[in-house]
Amino acid sequence: MSKxxxxxxxSLRKDSYNKIVAKQFAELLPDGFEAKFIQIxxxxxxxxxxxxxGSVPEAWTRFRKDVSDVDGLFFFSPEYNRSVPAALKNALDVGSRPMGSSVWGGKPGLVVTVSPxxxxxFGANHALRQSLVFLDVPTLQQPEAYIGGIMNLVDNDGHIADGTVEFFQTITDKYIEFFNKLVK
Incomplete structure (x- = not known):
């Protein structure tokens, strides 16, 4: 059974660099792992x-189930005003409630921030990590994943430069090692 x-x-933008990078990371997962993009x-x-x-928004219920159904988490974020976008912070809040029913706890996490x-x-990466500590999401510490100058690493067709993909593979491999130590 796949993890x-x-x-x-x-980033909610249709052609966001974060989405391009997230798709690349999803493709780098090894056999036995599958990616599930979670709508926020x-x-x-x-x-x-x-x-x-009777009043809980249907989107909250769906989101909480989607997060509950996964074994690990990859977070991709741009930096807005030295922090994470409101949509991502809201997702963290929705998933942490009601009190005592958080869907986050114990799921190994990876934080990747992507910026021009x-x-x-850097600021978004650390702001997100601060919330994840409280939410009991053990997060891969090394290698750190700050992807700067992204517009120089992606061509017009959305392909990421080979050397950068190799770096992404290193991060993914380290995450899988980390994941396997925590999830049996």
């Missing part, structure tokens, strides 16, 4: 007033 890796992409763009903002039987700028989304 499922849930992929959450913080339709989640209403978390509001505890909606957390009432040189720092490669």
């Amino acid at each position: 499922k890796i849930g992929i959450l992409v913080g 763009d339709d989640l209403p903002f978390y509001n505890e007033d909606l957390e009432v039987e 700028g040189g720092p490669g989304g």
Whole structure:
């Protein structure tokens, strides 16, 4: 039985670099692992007033089930104002509620930030990691995945430069080692 890796992409833009990178990582998963892209763009903002039987938004229920059904997590995010986009933070909040029913706990995570700028989304990477610590998502520490200058690494057809794909493979391999230590 394949292990499922849930992929959450913080950028909602149709042609986002983060989506291109996420698809590449999905292709690099080894046999025995499969990628499941988890939709976050339709989640209403978390509001505890909606957390009432019969009123819970259908998108929240679907999202929570999708995250519950995976064994590990890949997060891809741009950096907005030194942090993660609102859609990704909202997904973390929706998945962590109601209190005591978080869908995140114990699932090994990988954080990849992708940016046109040189720092490669450093601020977003660390802001996301801070939330994941609280949500009990053990996260791969090395190699770090700050992908800066992305527009120079992707051609007009969305193909990523070979050397960069090799780096992505190294990250993926390390994640799989990390995952296998935590998930039996």
